[in-house]
Amino acid sequence: MTAKIFTLPDLGEGLTEAELVRWLVSVGDTVRVDQPIAEVETAKSVVEVPSPFAGVVETLHGEEGEALAVGAPLIEVVEESPDRAADSGADTASNGAARSGGSGNVLVGYGTTESDFTGRRRRSRAAATATVIATVAATSTSVVPVISPVVRTLARTHGIDLSTLTPSGTGGVITRKDVEAAFATAVPQSMPGAEPESAPAGSADPRTGLVVAASTPFSLFRRTVAANMTRSRSEIPEATVWVDVDATDLWDARKRIRLGDRERHPSLLAFVARFTLAALTRFPALAGRVSADGAGLDTFEGVNLGFAVDSPRGLVVPVIRRADRMTIRELDAELDRLTRLAREGSLSPGELSGSTFTINNYGSLGVDGSAAIINHPEVAILGVGRMIERPWVVDGVVVPRRIAQLSLVFDHRVTDGGVAAGMLRDVADAVESPLTLLADAPPA
Known part of the structure; x- marks a missing residue:
């Protein structure tokens, strides 16, 4: 019987810690290879962590709600004897997980186990970082x-x-x-204007004089x-331009397009996304990112489109990679898929990172406008308000039309108002005259 310690794996995307949401096993339980043992919340998503070892759980490291560093011990498993492991091999042989080195797919895409190609054990990021820190610290305080x-x-x-x-x-x-x-x-509490510390639940808050009903710490x-x-x-020194657009033709055109199931129309957001991506081909700087050193702008061949979703965990921004290559139908399918995953809380870290431009459809929340915050390190964000009937002047006559407000918040370090206004005007023109763009294929 051999005790194996499984450390919190490298969850990718530069994340270095995770919060233990709940244990899925208890001490004394028998676990198999790749069985989920815990749910952890990173800064981007909630994921299940599977065990790379089969055996009996001997120790659980960490309490639910505790933040754990990557590379810290997570669980200790006493491995089964070779005879018992052979008996249970039928459950794991198909994925190559019955070897003593652990599972080959502990957390898919995160590389938490030994490499089958090099034969060398990969150290956790925390362990490697600690070694670097110790080495550098020896020469510099x-x-x-x-x-x-x-x-x-x-x-x-x-x-x-x-x-x-x-x-x-x-x-x-x-x-x-x-x-x-x-x-x-x-x-210091003696400083003029300083707020006294808040009080625990059930006691009077010195800042307000009210009894604190609950005190809930922020999650990771x-x-x-x-x-x-x-x-x-x-x-970011941000600035905003906005415009009211007549979306009546788009509203009507959308209702004449049906998807494969013959029941559902493409979402309005899919159309706006397609129009936005077309506009960004003329104004690529607005789909860039501030460089890591903050001294310049990185532009890209293509656009990874983020879009805000109001999920049970709060605001999340799923990412459609290379959205610039997609048609309206394809965009609609990805928007629908990622929105469902966001609301189920099952988006992967990779599906929540890497965006180069973001759309915030706050109209879906029943509001007309919003002071959107740029999704750092991006340099712009497009806001879309609700499309509702309002009185509108057409050829000198007041008539009811579907009107929506579009806003573009941009980083004034990167570009000026003329560029931002030009990009927003492109989107607005497409919304008002959608037939001019609906037949166009996405850029190559």
């Missing part, structure tokens, strides 16, 4: 051991000097909790959203 860009952003936003913090993470790494703890005690997802929104507002 000014190195701040932080591996998460979100943690650095959070510290910078709140004016926290990372070099003054005592790290609590694996390998001496500073974590989000370290920064948050420092921020919580950074403002919510904290990450907050950090990204704060970074966008603090770093």
